Amino acid sequence: MTRGGLRGGGHVPDLGRPIYYADGPDDRLLTTSGGDVSGSIQDGGVPEEQKPDADETPARRPGNRALYWRRLKRRPAAMFGTVIFLFFLFLAIFGPLIAPYDFDAQSAALRLKPPAIEHPFGTDQFGRDILSRIMVGARGIFLLGGIGTLLAVLIGTPIGLASGYAGGLLDEVIMRLLDVLLSFPSLLLALVLLAVVGPSNANLVLVVTLLYTPMIARVVRSMVLDLKTKEFVEAARVRGERRSYILFREVLPNSLPPLLVETSMRFSYSIFLVASLGFLGLGVQPPSPDWGLQINEARNFFALAPWTLLFPAGTIALLVIATSLMSDGLRQVMLPGVARK
Numbered sequence: 174m175t176r177g178g179l180r181g182g183g184h185v186p187d188l189g190r191p192i193y194y195a196d197g198p199d200d201r202l203l204t205t206s207g208g209d210v211s212g213s214i215q216d217g218g219v220p221e222e223q224k225p226d227a228d229e230t231p232a233r234r235p236g237n238r239a240l241y242w243r244r245l246k247r248r249p250a251a252m253f254g255t256v257i258f259l260f261f262l263f264l265a266i267f268g269p270l271i272a273p274y275d276f277d278a279q280s281a282a283l284r285l286k287p288p289a290i291e292h293p294f295g296t297d298q299f300g301r302d303i304l305s306r307i308m309v310g311a312r313g314i315f316l317l318g319g320i321g322t323l324l325a326v327l328i329g330t331p332i333g334l335a336s337g338y339a340g341g342l343l344d345e346v347i348m349r350l351l352d353v354l355l356s357f358p359s360l361l362l363a364l365v366l367l368a369v370v371g372p373s374n375a376n377l378v379l380v381v382t383l384l385y386t387p388m389i390a391r392v393v394r395s396m397v398l399d400l401k402t403k404e405f406v407e408a409a410r411v412r413g414e415r416r417s418y419i420l421f422r423e424v425l426p427n428s429l430p431p432l433l434v435e436t437s438m439r440f441s442y443s444i445f446l447v448a449s450l451g452f453l454g455l456g457v458q459p460p461s462p463d464w465g466l467q468i469n470e471a472r473n474f475f476a477l478a479p480w481t482l483l484f485p486a487g488t489i490a491l492l493v494i495a496t497s498l499m500s501d502g503l504r505q506v507m508l509p510g511v512a513r514k
Contacts, residue, residue, distance in 0.1 A: 264312075276305045278300075284298060294480060303481065363450060367450065389432075448464050
């Protein structure tokens with residue numbers, strides 16, 4: 174029935190279920206009957222039924238991956254960041270296998286050699302190939318920053334779900350405890366914790382986890398506060414579903430897009446944090462080819478051999494910028510309404 178009732182007892186056409194709202198100016202709203210309804214609604218009426226030809230197939234809704242990929246291709250900066258990030262991820266996986274030299278092989282005859290064909294990034298004060306050390310060091314950066322960020326997500330997500338859904342006193346207590354951790358500067362808190370427990374890979378991962386868990390929890394909580402009043406959550410309550418079912422089957426799946434965006438941002442911050450701690454001597458210890466540690470070792474030779482410092486520092490900057498561009502692209506792709514605000 175049309176709005177306002179039937180007109181003259183006419184037959185109301187079957188409009189079909191809408192397929193998708195496209196993201197570009199040239200895209201249109203499709204229906205399951207294959208018709209184009211753009212511009213056909215006039216004076217409150219309904220569009221005429223359009224039946225497909227016999228050899229036509231009904232329009233199908235593109236999957237989320239296809240839709241995200243189409244949006245991503247329209248954003249060159251996001252594509253650039255994604256490609257660079259994937260390149261560093263490739264180095265983290267295969268870097269030790271494809272490195273041209275042993276990252277710890279020393280040679281007094283090759284000390285502080287400038288970039289050349291044999292050593293594209295030059296050599297350091299011990300005659301070690303800088304390119305090989307950067308390629309091998311990518312694995313440590315990804316492992317320490319990635320595992321720490323992943324643990325922060327695994328711990329912060331249940332905290333945010335419970336706090337946002339329960340509300341009341343429990344929510345207030347949890348948020349105030351998290352605010353205490355957030356009140357300290359990240360680098361300062363990391364320095365204090367590592368000075369107490371000592372520098373090691375495990376402690377570095379725990380520090381990254383502790384620093385970013387409150388941020389993840391607050392993002393998830395904000396999403397839960399918005400989603401728990403939606404109709405599909407109310408319907409689950411009416412059906413008598415358990416709280417765990419509502420949280421993990423109804424609320425959490427709808428919180429994944431902003432959670433993925435926040436995770437990518439935290440990972441970019443964790444890369445810089447791990448490198449900063451390595452530079453200060455509280456991160457990965459020698460002889461590991463950590464990028465921050467390479468900068469620390471090369472700072473005394475900057476005037477004589479600037480490439481020993483510039484290449485590791487430039488690598489850190491490139492990865493952080495690429496990850497930030499990728500996370501910004503994810504926000505624009507997965508949260509287009511938020512990105513336009």
